[in-house]
Amino acid sequence: MITLRLAWRNLWRHTRRTWLTVSAIAFVAALLVFLIAIQLGAYDMMIDTSLRVFPGHLQVQRAGYQDKPQMRASVPAVAAVAERLRTGTGAAAVAARAFGFALVASQDRSYGVQAVGVEPAREPGVSTIPGRVGEGRYLAADDAQEVVVGALLARNLRIGVGDELVLLGSGRDGSMAATVLPVVGIFTTGAPDIDRHMVQMPLATFQDVFAMGDHGHVIVVNARELDALGGLLAEVRALLPAGGELVALPWEEVLTGLKQLMQADMVQNWFMYLSLIVIVTFSILNTFLMAVLERTREFGVMLALGLRPLRIGAVVMLESLLLTLLGLAIGIAVGGGVVVYYYFAGFTFQAMEEIYAQFGLPGVIVPELSFVTLTLGPAVILAFTLLASLYPALRIRRLQPVDAMRAV
Amino acid sequence: MRATLLLTLAWRNLWRHTRRTVLIVIAVALGVWSMVILAALARGSMEQQIRNEILNLTGHVQIHAPGYRDDPVIDHRMVPPSPALRAALDDPAVTAWATRVRVPAVVASERESAGVALVGIDPEGERGLSFIPGAVVEGRYLAPDDGAGLLIGRKLAERLETGLGRRVVIMSQDVDNAIADRGFRVVGVFDTDAPGAETAFVFVTRAAAQAMLKLGEQVSELAVMTTDRRRLDALTARLKAAAPGLDVASWAEAQPLLVVTASITEVVLYIWFAIVFLAMSFGLVNTLLMAVFERTREIGLIQALGMQPRQVLVQVLLESLLLLAVGLAIGNALAWGHLAWIRDGIDLSAFAEGMEMVGVSAVLIPQVEARDVLGANLLVLVLGSIASLYPAWRAARYVPVEALTRV
Numbered sequence: 001m002i003t004l005r006l007a008w009r010n011l012w013r014h015t016r017r018t019w020l021t022v023s024a025i026a027f028v029a030a031l032l033v034f035l036i037a038i039q040l041g042a043y044d045m046m047i048d049t050s051l052r053v054f055p056g057h058l059q060v061q062r063a064g065y066q067d068k069p070q071m072r073a074s075v076p077a078v079a080a081v082a083e084r085l086r087t088g089t090g091a092a093a094v095a096a097r098a099f100g101f102a103l104v105a106s107q108d109r110s111y112g113v114q115a116v117g118v119e120p121a122r123e124p125g126v127s128t129i130p131g132r133v134g135e136g137r138y139l140a141a142d143d144a145q146e147v148v149v150g151a152l153l154a155r156n157l158r159i160g161v162g163d164e165l166v167l168l169g170s171g172r173d174g175s176m177a178a179t180v181l182p183v184v185g186i187f188t189t190g191a192p193d194i195d196r197h198m199v200q201m202p203l204a205t206f207q208d209v210f211a212m213g214d215h216g217h218v219i220v221v222n223a224r225e226l227d228a229l230g231g232l233l234a235e236v237r238a239l240l241p242a243g244g245e246l247v248a249l250p251w252e253e254v255l256t257g258l259k260q261l262m263q264a265d266m267v268q269n270w271f272m273y274l275s276l277i278v279i280v281t282f283s284i285l286n287t288f289l290m291a292v293l294e295r296t297r298e299f300g301v302m303l304a305l306g307l308r309p310l311r312i313g314a315v316v317m318l319e320s321l322l323l324t325l326l327g328l329a330i331g332i333a334v335g336g337g338v339v340v341y342y343y344f345a346g347f348t349f350q351a352m353e354e355i356y357a358q359f360g361l362p363g364v365i366v367p368e369l370s371f372v373t374l375t376l377g378p379a380v381i382l383a384f385t386l387l388a389s390l391y392p393a394l395r396i397r398r399l400q401p402v403d404a405m406r407a408v
Numbered sequence: 409m410r411a412t413l414l415l416t417l418a419w420r421n422l423w424r425h426t427r428r429t430v431l432i433v434i435a436v437a438l439g440v441w442s443m444v445i446l447a448a449l450a451r452g453s454m455e456q457q458i459r460n461e462i463l464n465l466t467g468h469v470q471i472h473a474p475g476y477r478d479d480p481v482i483d484h485r486m487v488p489p490s491p492a493l494r495a496a497l498d499d500p501a502v503t504a505w506a507t508r509v510r511v512p513a514v515v516a517s518e519r520e521s522a523g524v525a526l527v528g529i530d531p532e533g534e535r536g537l538s539f540i541p542g543a544v545v546e547g548r549y550l551a552p553d554d555g556a557g558l559l560i561g562r563k564l565a566e567r568l569e570t571g572l573g574r575r576v577v578i579m580s581q582d583v584d585n586a587i588a589d590r591g592f593r594v595v596g597v598f599d600t601d602a603p604g605a606e607t608a609f610v611f612v613t614r615a616a617a618q619a620m621l622k623l624g625e626q627v628s629e630l631a632v633m634t635t636d637r638r639r640l641d642a643l644t645a646r647l648k649a650a651a652p653g654l655d656v657a658s659w660a661e662a663q664p665l666l667v668v669t670a671s672i673t674e675v676v677l678y679i680w681f682a683i684v685f686l687a688m689s690f691g692l693v694n695t696l697l698m699a700v701f702e703r704t705r706e707i708g709l710i711q712a713l714g715m716q717p718r719q720v721l722v723q724v725l726l727e728s729l730l731l732l733a734v735g736l737a738i739g740n741a742l743a744w745g746h747l748a749w750i751r752d753g754i755d756l757s758a759f760a761e762g763m764e765m766v767g768v769s770a771v772l773i774p775q776v777e778a779r780d781v782l783g784a785n786l787l788v789l790v791l792g793s794i795a796s797l798y799p800a801w802r803a804a805r806y807v808p809v810e811a812l813t814r815v
Contacts, residue, residue, distance in 0.1 A: 017694060024690030031683060068567055070520055101521045103514050108585045109481070112514035112523025156479055170521065197523060260762025267759075268449075272680065275442035276687055282435035283691025286428055290698055354668060 003311070007318035010291070021287040022327040025381065028280045029331025030338070032273060032377025037339040037367035038347060039269055043262050045365050047226065047251070053189050055254050056095075056126040056220035057229055060085070060236065063247045065217060066254065071100060071172050071210070075246060078216025079119070079203065085221060089235040092224040093125025098206050098216040102169035102177070104149075104199060106157040113153060113197050115167065117206025117216065120144070126220040129187050129200065136161035136185035143204035148185035150195035159183055165199070171211030179209045221248075273377065281384045285391075288320050292392040299396060300404025313393040320389030328378040336374050343369045414719060418726035421699065429731060432695045436735025436792075437742060439688040440784055443681050444743035447780035449754075454673050455775050458637070461666055462659050463539040464605050465510070465527070467631030469644055470662055472655045476628060477662065480525075482511045482581055485626045486654060493630075496650035501634045501643055506533025507627040509617040513580035515560075515610055517568040524564070524610050526580055528617025528627075537633045539600050540611055547572045547596035554613050558592035561606030562599045570594060578610070582621045590620045601770070677780070681787055688788070689795045696728055696799035707803055708811025717804040724803050728796035729789070736785050743781075747774055 011018050051057060060081070065073040075081060075096075082096040098117035103110055120139035124130040129148075130138040139148060147165055149157075159165065164180050171177040181201060189195055207213065223232045229250055236248045252259040292299075299312055346364035353363040367373070422429050462468060471493075476484035488507060489497065497505050509528030514521055531550040535541045540559065541549055550557050558576065565571055575591050582588040592612060600606060618624065634643060640658045648656045660667045700707070707720060753771035760770045 016697065020690055020694045020697070024687065024694075027690070028687055068569075070567070070569075072519075101514075101523065103579065103587075105587075110581050110587060111512055112521070112579075114523070156481065170516075174519075257761040260759040262762070264756065264759035264762050272442075272446065275438065275446075276684060279435055279439045279442065279684060280687040280690070282431055282438060283688055284694075286431050286691060286695050286698070289427065289431065294702070352672075 003315055003318060006315050007322055010315070010319050011322055014291075017287055017290075018323060021284045021323055022330065024280055024284050025324055025327025025385070026330035026334065028276060029328045029378045029381055030335035031276075031331075032381070033332055033335025033374055034338050034367075035269070035273070036377050037335075037369065037373040038342075038365055039265075040368040040373055041347070041365045043265075044226075044368060046258065046262065050255060050258055051226075051251050052128050053191055054127050054129065054194060055251060057222045057226060058220075058233055058236065058248055058250045059254050060219040060221065060240065060246055060248050061217065063244060066249060069099065069217070071170075071217075074098070074172065074212065074215035074217055075219065077214050078219060079214065081240075081246075082119070082122070082219045084239055085219060085236055088239045089221070089232060090224070090228075091221045091232055091236070093122065093220075093222040095119050095122035095126045095220050096203060096216045097218045097220060098203060098210070098212055099218065100169055100177070100206070100210045102167045102199070104153075104157065105166040105168070106159045106163065109157045111153060111156060111197075113199050115169065115206065115210075116198060116200045117203040117210075117212075118200050119203050123200075126222045129189055129194070132187045132189050133185040134188050136183070138185050138187075139200065139202050140184075142202050143208075144202050145181055145205055146184040147181045147199050147201045148187055149183055149199045150197065151186050151188040152192065152196040153199070154183070154186045156196070161186060167199075167209065169210065171209075172213075172215065173211050175211055177210045181205070273380070277381055277384050280381070281388050284385065285388045287323070288316075288389050288392045291319060292316055292395055296399070296404050296407040299399055300401050300407065303399060303401040304405065309397045309399065313396045316393045316396060317386075317389055320385065320393075324382055324385045324389075328382060332374055332378055335377075339367045339369055339373070342367050414723050414726055415730075418723050418730055421703075421723075421727055422730055425699070428695060428698070432691055433731060433735045433738065435688050435691050436732055436788065437739035439684045440736055440739030440788060441742040441746065443684055443784035444740065444776070444781055445746055445774070446680060447677055447784065448743075448747055448774035448776045449772065450673050450677050451777055451780065452773050452775040454670050456772065458659075458666055458670065460539075460601055461663055462633075462637065464600075465508070465538050465609070465631065466659050466662055467505075467537060468634045468637045468640060469632040469647060469656065469658050471630040471632070471647065471651055472628070472657075474653070474655045477655060477657065480510060480512070480628070482583060482621060482623075482628075485583075485623065485628055486630075488625045488627060489630060490651070492650045493647070496646050497632065499643060499646070501636070501639075502632055503635055504533070504536040504633040505630060506530045506537055507614065507630045509614055509621065509623060510628040511580050511617075511621065513578050513610075515564070515568065516577045516579070517570040517574065520568045522564060522568060522607070525608055526578055526617060527609050527611050528614040529611055530614050537631055539605070540598060540609075543598040543600045544596040545599045547594070549596055550611060550613055552613065554595065555616050556591070556593050557595035557612065557616075559596045559598055559611040560594050561609065562597050563606040564610070565594070565597050567607070572597060576610075578612075578620070580621060583623060583626075588620050588622070590616075592616075678783075681784055685787055685791055689792065692728065692731070692792060693795050693799060695731075696724065696796055697802070699727070700724060700799050700803040703803075704806060704811050707806050708808045711806065712808040712812060720806075721800045721804040724800035725793060725796055728800070729793060732789055732792045736788060740781070740785070747776060750774055 062073045062075055078096040082094050085091060086094040096119055100115045102113055102115040104113050119142060133148060139146060161183055163183050165183055167179050169177040221236055223229045233248055233250055240246045240248060302312055343366060346366055348364045473484045473486040511526055513524055513526035515524050531552050544559060550559060570576055572594055574594050576594060577589055577591050579587055579589040637659060644656055644658050753773040756772050757770040
């Protein structure tokens with residue numbers, strides 16, 4: 001206890017120096033708390049917005065379909081498998097899909113597009129597209145003879161709601177697939193790839209046109225919370241037929257690029273964070289060191305009075321620790337305050353909004369407010385400063401009482 | 409008192425506490441090192457994104473029929489370059505230019521089909537203009553008289569289960585809005601860093617595309633490569649004058665997102681410079697304050713002996729400047745050495761797919777820009793001196809008698 005009191009009092013022998021050092025630590029700690037919270041919030045936003053539009057949280061596919069999405073690599077009895085997953089797991093939403101390539105033609109234009117067969121009643125649970133139908137309506141029944149098309153595609157084809165669309169493609173068995181369907185709705189997701197290259201029709205209609213029987217290609221499963229995906233994945237895998245024909249892939253394996261993009265960003269950010277922490281450590285190391293050097297005489301006296309070097313070292317270490325903790329506490333309070341503010345207000349800046357507006361997204365980051373975001377940065381700072389404070393503390397062991405008392 | 413004397417005093421004062429000075433010099437050096445390295449990496453990554461996008465059929469300047477950029481179909485076609493446009497393109501700044509046919513199409517193998525852009529190119533004209541002449545990894549590049557030859561991306565070839573020597577059918581809309589189809593033979597497979605290019609394009613000769621789509625001599629676009637992508641204003645103005653009625657756009661107009669990304673990168677970089685400097689400045693000010701306080705008596709004495717407060721101030725400032733200069737010299741040397749070491753690039757292949765999403769190659773080549781290095785050094789020097797004003801002013805304010813009698 002006396003050690004603690006000594007350390008605390010020593011700290012305030014140089015008020016200005018202590019405050020300057022505390023400010024340095026607080027500044028970096030607040031900055032890291034804020035940056036890490038924003039960074040993780042941005043990742044969440046990227047994941048959420050990318051998955052919500054179409055891919056979903058996890059997908060059941062035939063093994064190998066992910067790398068080579070071919071029509072023949074299909075899931076038999078796809079609706080039944082989807083139903084089994086729907087009742088057998090805690091999934092928030094399950095929807096079956098089938099994919100094919102088709103040449104779609106209007107009166108005077110034709111384009112190659114991705115044709116998707118969906119379950120109209122289930123699709124809204126796993127994708128935002130049903131909710132983004134600006135003109136007309138989304139697909140009605142599971143076997144309705146109708147399509148919805150992306151807005152850019154509709155514009156390029158010069159068609160509107162009520163017009164007929166000719167679809168040409170090849171079926172699963174290699175036969176010619178051809179049909180004429182009325183357009184009942186036009187959707188705008190903001191993602192040019194989807195708006196330009198996708199048409200959706202009811203699953204049964206798709207299976208009929210593309211000679212799929214009861215097959216499909218993908219079952220999209222959404223968890224209630226993205227954090228609960230691990231458990232859901234295990235549940236889904238347990239329900240899949242044995243033999244390994246069907247696999248369940250979490251979003252990381254469906255959108256491999258997204259995960260890697262975030263990892264690369266993480267590496268780069270930590271390079272920045274760590275260089276900042278090292279710089280500030282050197283910047284405050286002088287305070288620790290001076291606190292020892294200027295008290296050489298005092299330590300000499302203490303040693304002569306019988307204090308063990310270890311004990312003095314403990315006092316010095318404790319001083320550094322208190323100093324750091326004080327700085328970190330202020331830093332966490334300030335950084336956390338800013339994070340809480342943006343947690344409710346949303347963080348954005350104009351250029352970012354412009355970029356995201358092109359994808360029809362709000363471009364507002366909600367910083368992640370959690371124990372990790374509040375303490376991870378400060379914890380690393382603490383580790384570095386403790387390491388730094390070892391050096392001055394260890395110097396005390398080399399002091400000889402008589403020489404030290406004579407020192408100026 | 410002469411300036412050299414003040415300088416000598418400052419320099420000697422600096423080394424009265426070697427350890428303390430060394431510590432703060434290290435902090436300054438590390439700060440500058442991290443600024444320079446980070447700037448080089450950020451610039452390198454940005455440069456790569458822009459260069460990849462330009463090579464990805466964008467070019468420095470592109471000319472289209474009005475409406476093509478919004479809706480790239482055969483309806484928005486244009487006549488081959490007029491003599492006036494050809495004359496304008498015969499410019500010392502232009503290193504390469506070529507016309508292309510580029511329309512949406514369907515490519516079908518025996519098993520699968522996919523939507524792509526059919527690109528009809530002038531095989532020789534593309535050299536120095538786009539990625540394709542250097543990207544063929546299997547088979548060969550197109551020859552000018554390759555009527556039935558086609559280049560396909562590796563990923564697309566895998567998806568279509570086709571390959572070298574096999575036939576694929578291309579379907580697209582011709583000028584009469586009828587579906588034109590034609591068989592081509594895969595003569596080459598290409599592999600590229602450019603985002604999505606491997607599945608987005610198939611290449612044939614321009615003549616073959618024109619014949620298939622009944623285009624005659626008409627084309628979809630004209631792409632131009634120049635000596636410097638930053639100085640395009642004069643050239644685009646000349647091209648606009650030479651090609652009235654056509655849409656002449658620089659890469660920056662064609663890819664506005666890239667320009668926004670570049671400016672965000674720059675702003676983030678400068679904010680980071682400021683943050684690193686702040687982290688350093690706490691230590692700098694603290695060290696100088698300590699140096700001044702422990703010399704209270706001494707400063708009082710020399711003031712009593714006739715040194716002006718102004719000279720005390722200059723002396724402390726000089727001390728700080730010298731310290732910063734030493735730190736900067738070491739930091740720049742460190743950064744220079746580090747950059748020489750990573751000159752050939754940092755291997756990012758662990759994140760290859762993610763990097764491809766943003767158009768960065770698997771190897772990141774740092775790019776040093778003089779203004780970043782200069783900016784970092786000036787920032788530290790100028791702001792550092794300003795931060796040192798406080799301790800210097802404290803020192804100059806001592807009243808000699810009080811200072812002398814203080815313990």
